[in-house]
Amino acid sequence: MKLSxxxxxxxGTLLSDGEFRSIAFATEETQSGFLTFxxxxxxxxxxxxxxxxxxxxxxxxxxxxxxxxxxxFVCDAPKAALFTIHNALSKDEAYVGPSFPTRIxxxxxxxxxxxxxxxxxxxxxxxxxxxxxVIRERTTIGSRVTIxxxxxxxxxxxxxxxxxxQPVSVKDTAxxxxxxxxxxxxxxxxxxxxxPWEKTIVGEGAKIGCQCTVGHASHLxxxxxxxxxxxxxxxxxxxxxxxxxPGAIISNRKVIGDNARVTIGSVVAGNVPAGAxxxxxxxxxxxxxxxxxxxxxRKSGKATAPDKMKEGKECPSRKx
Numbered sequence: 001m002k003l004s005x006x007x008x009x010x011x012g013t014l015l016s017d018g019e020f021r022s023i024a025f026a027t028e029e030t031q032s033g034f035l036t037f038x039x040x041x042x043x044x045x046x047x048x049x050x051x052x053x054x055x056x057x058x059x060x061x062x063x064x065x066x067x068x069x070x071x072x073f074v075c076d077a078p079k080a081a082l083f084t085i086h087n088a089l090s091k092d093e094a095y096v097g098p099s100f101p102t103r104i105x106x107x108x109x110x111x112x113x114x115x116x117x118x119x120x121x122x123x124x125x126x127x128x129x130x131x132x133x134v135i136r137e138r139t140t141i142g143s144r145v146t147i148x149x150x151x152x153x154x155x156x157x158x159x160x161x162x163x164x165x166q167p168v169s170v171k172d173t174a175x176x177x178x179x180x181x182x183x184x185x186x187x188x189x190x191x192x193x194x195x196p197w198e199k200t201i202v203g204e205g206a207k208i209g210c211q212c213t214v215g216h217a218s219h220l221x222x223x224x225x226x227x228x229x230x231x232x233x234x235x236x237x238x239x240x241x242x243x244x245x246p247g248a249i250i251s252n253r254k255v256i257g258d259n260a261r262v263t264i265g266s267v268v269a270g271n272v273p274a275g276a277x278x279x280x281x282x283x284x285x286x287x288x289x290x291x292x293x294x295x296x297x298r299k300s301g302k303a304t305a306p307d308k309m310k311e312g313k314e315c316p317s318r319k320x
Contacts, residue, residue: 001094003035003054003071006085011075015062018054018071022197023086026052031197035071035085037078056081083161083170086194090171096138096196105143124180136192138173142180142204150187153178157191157216157234174198174217181205185212191234193217203240215252227264239274261286 004017020035026046028034037056038047047055047066054071056078065072075081089095102118105125110116113131116123121135124143129135133147136154147153159170174193181204184190188208190200193216200217202208206224214220215234224238227246232238236250239258247265250256257274267281277286284292 001089003073006035006089007056007073007081010073010081010084012056012081013059013074015072015074016070018069020054020071023082023089023195024051024197026055035082037082039078077163080161080163080168083168084163086173087171090173096173136176138175138192139178140175141178142182144181145178146183147178148184148186148188151184152187152189153184154192155189155213157193159194159216170194172216174200177201179204179206179222182208184208185210185228187211188213190214191216191218193234209246221258 002017002019004014007014021033022031024031024034024036026036026038026043026049028051032051033053034051035054036052038061039058041061044061044064047069050068052069055065055069056073056075057065058078059074062072062074093099099119102116102121104123105127107125108123108127110129111131114129114133116135117137120137122140124141124145126144127141128146130147130149132150134152139154154176156172160167161170172192172194173196176190176192177199179202182202185208187210190202191214193200198217200214201219202214203220203222203224205222206220208214208226209228209230211229212226213231215232215236217234218232218236218238220238221240221242223241226232226244229246230244230248232250233252235253237255239256239260241259242256243261244250245262245264245266248262250268254268255271257272259275260272261277262268262272262283263277263279263286266279266283268278269282272278278284279286279289
């Protein structure tokens with residue numbers, strides 16, 4: 001695609017033309033030859049990314065574009081312009097990929113009350129889909145998957161840009177991958193993401209509880225357990241065999257290592273190492289949280305006899 005073609009009719013000045021294959025944020029490392037935007041001088045180092053071939057940029061920053069970026073378009077609102085281009089391309093198969101008839105495998109039990117598009121869905125063998133499930137286009141579902149009543153696969157991500165101070169919705173064109181032996185419980189949601197090259201992935205054998213949300217472009221490893229109402233925000237990377245307790249929230253772009261545990265109601269604002277157990281708001285290593293908690297009780301005089309454990313002794317109550 002040529003930059004001069006996609007900016008036609010937009011307010012701004014084309015300083016030099018170039019070609020791009022995809023659209024991405026400037027820090028993206030998995031794409032090459034892509035179009036991006038830049039609005040603030042403090043982010044200029046991001047333009048050194050060799051994957052960038054074209055940029056939408058503010059006029060006062062245009063003379064600082066690195067020479068490897070061939071296409072340069074200057075305008076007052078580069079981010080809004082980028083998503084205007086993305087939204088315009090969202091129905092172009094050259095951008096999002098070709099359409100195909102929906103394919104459903106053998107021995108599937110699909111409720112007539114489920115909503116499945118006639119195109120761009122692949123469903124494997126021995127899949128159960130209960131009433132009132134909604135599946136959006138560009139979803140691939142493996143074999144032996146169970147999707148319980150009211151679950152949503154391909155829910156729109158909470159992605160917006162601003163134009164003249166007003167929020168503008170960004171079209172989702174990414175794909176969803178639900179791998180073999182996954183179970184999505186009632187009213188669980190798996191979000192779609194923005195760009196066609198992105199994926200939201202739920203790994204083999206994962207169990208996603210009632211009213212849980214898997215955020216846009218997040219990748220969940222094998223055998224992840226998300227208990228009821230927990231949330232994994234966008235662009236997270238969750239390892240294998242991870243436990244996420246009821247009501248826990250994983251903030252966006254966080255990494256949770258293999259075999260880690262996030263306990264009930266925790267808010268994770270940083271990465272969690274493999275094998276670690278994190279607790280609290282904001283979450284920290286579980287034993288550190290318990291020591292802080294007991295210390296606060298003692299200082300306030302509220303500690304009860306069963307609570308007065310020896311320093312470092314494991315709390316006898318069941319972990320959640």
